[in-house]
Amino acid sequence: MADMIITNGHILTMEPGKEREFSKGMVVIDEGIITEVREKTQETADIIVDAQGGIVMPGLVNTHTHAAMTLFRGYADDLPLSQWLQQHIWPAEAKLTDNDIYNGTLLACLEMIKSGTTCFNDMYFHMDETAKAVEKAGIRAALSYGMIEFGNKDKADAELKEGSRFVQRWHGKADGRITAMYGPHAPNTCSREFLQRVKDKAREDGVKVHIHVLETETELKEMKEKYGMCSIHMLNNIDFFDSDVIAAHCVWLSDGDIKILAEKGVNISHNPVSNMKLASGIAPVEKLLKSGANVCLGTDGCASNNNLDMFEEMKIAALLQKVSTMDPTALPAKEVLKMATVNGAKALGINAGMIRKGALADIIIVDRNKAHMRPFYDAASHLVYSANGQDVMTSIVNGKLLMQDYEVLCMDEMKIIEQASVAAEDLIQRVNE
Numbered sequence: 001m002a003d004m005i006i007t008n009g010h011i012l013t014m015e016p017g018k019e020r021e022f023s024k025g026m027v028v029i030d031e032g033i034i035t036e037v038r039e040k041t042q043e044t045a046d047i048i049v050d051a052q053g054g055i056v057m058p059g060l061v062n063t064h065t066h067a068a069m070t071l072f073r074g075y076a077d078d079l080p081l082s083q084w085l086q087q088h089i090w091p092a093e094a095k096l097t098d099n100d101i102y103n104g105t106l107l108a109c110l111e112m113i114k115s116g117t118t119c120f121n122d123m124y125f126h127m128d129e130t131a132k133a134v135e136k137a138g139i140r141a142a143l144s145y146g147m148i149e150f151g152n153k154d155k156a157d158a159e160l161k162e163g164s165r166f167v168q169r170w171h172g173k174a175d176g177r178i179t180a181m182y183g184p185h186a187p188n189t190c191s192r193e194f195l196q197r198v199k200d201k202a203r204e205d206g207v208k209v210h211i212h213v214l215e216t217e218t219e220l221k222e223m224k225e226k227y228g229m230c231s232i233h234m235l236n237n238i239d240f241f242d243s244d245v246i247a248a249h250c251v252w253l254s255d256g257d258i259k260i261l262a263e264k265g266v267n268i269s270h271n272p273v274s275n276m277k278l279a280s281g282i283a284p285v286e287k288l289l290k291s292g293a294n295v296c297l298g299t300d301g302c303a304s305n306n307n308l309d310m311f312e313e314m315k316i317a318a319l320l321q322k323v324s325t326m327d328p329t330a331l332p333a334k335e336v337l338k339m340a341t342v343n344g345a346k347a348l349g350i351n352a353g354m355i356r357k358g359a360l361a362d363i364i365i366v367d368r369n370k371a372h373m374r375p376f377y378d379a380a381s382h383l384v385y386s387a388n389g390q391d392v393m394t395s396i397v398n399g400k401l402l403m404q405d406y407e408v409l410c411m412d413e414m415k416i417i418e419q420a421s422v423a424a425e426d427l428i429q430r431v432n433e
């Protein structure tokens, strides 16, 4: 007998090139893997999840965030990026403890599980604690220690050592739910020599690299002054780019940069809410997709968003491309849904983001028994333009129910909220001392 069957739901498979929909289908799960997807027939299993009145779809993949930054939600708003980071966020981050990161990450995991994200890509500090929180919550994640050396040789050695220690300790852990990566912060906070060393080490270790790239015009100007070229050309010159790189933001791109990113198979995490809030600019997502690049979707941290709701992110991504290109056909719902599922899973190298035989059972069920979800013509349209994270009823990761019919099963919800609030209060007191 199978471990689990999800039955009676409207299934959206999202398989690239051959997306299927079943108005009353069933998904069979065994040992964390999807073993069958088809029209409903009678069947039994250890656990039967009734998805009546729901859309069954792949869990959302958030390809760029800093989970523990939930502790800074609403702490410093309405500021430009450099001022926001240098005067507010970095001084506060200097006071973060292991305990803060653990509790902040658990709060993020709770929020993600409740709003349909089954996997996230994180770069931050005290990452052992992030990994422990992921292990406990049951969610899937790609994690990297955020390295910043500003060209300092001693710092470079220490940062790479810590990044490497983290990769050795956590890659493939938590029943395979954790993937570890290297996380050099950005081309203007890390030197060219350091970035080259990091990429060499990542290739040697067979792991991916997660980096911020051309988020702001300031970065573009700094790079041109320092190297006589933009970040994309500098990184390309040191052979940094391949399909094992996740480049977050990529806002300030020339047509030549887009060609390089597409040719090298670089994965681009678009983070429209953060880019709008910090007034960083608008990434050329339509052009990137047309060039064949793999574009996925992220929220960035809670200090620049201020939530982790990937439904909100999908809608804003679509709207922003339309208004910036003055073309209502730009970034249609189906395309943005792919960014948040299959493209994200591809970027992180996980066999998920779609409901098909052999894929990891990372699945969510979205409620359509709600006023704003009726009538029902097109599932993709509703998911992108009408739904929000609070419409997610059920979340499954690795074949395990983390939330069922709005009830969180993997953790004590009120305890997590309370612990994170206490940690944040204490942290801000230390910052203000």
Ligand SMILES: O=c1[nH]cnc2c1ncn2[C@@H]1O[C@H](CO)[C@@H](O)[C@H]1O
Binding pocket: 066, 085, 089, 090, 093, 123, 124, 125, 145, 146, 147, 185, 212, 215, 274, 300, 301, 304
């Ligand atoms: O949008 C952003 N741009 C640049 N840095 C960021 C952004 N969001 C968070 N961080 C910062 O990146 C470091 C993690 O490696 C942290 O210092 C975090 O505050």
Ligand SMILES: [Zn+2]
Binding pocket: 064, 065, 066, 212, 248, 300, 301
């Ligand atoms: Zn970021």
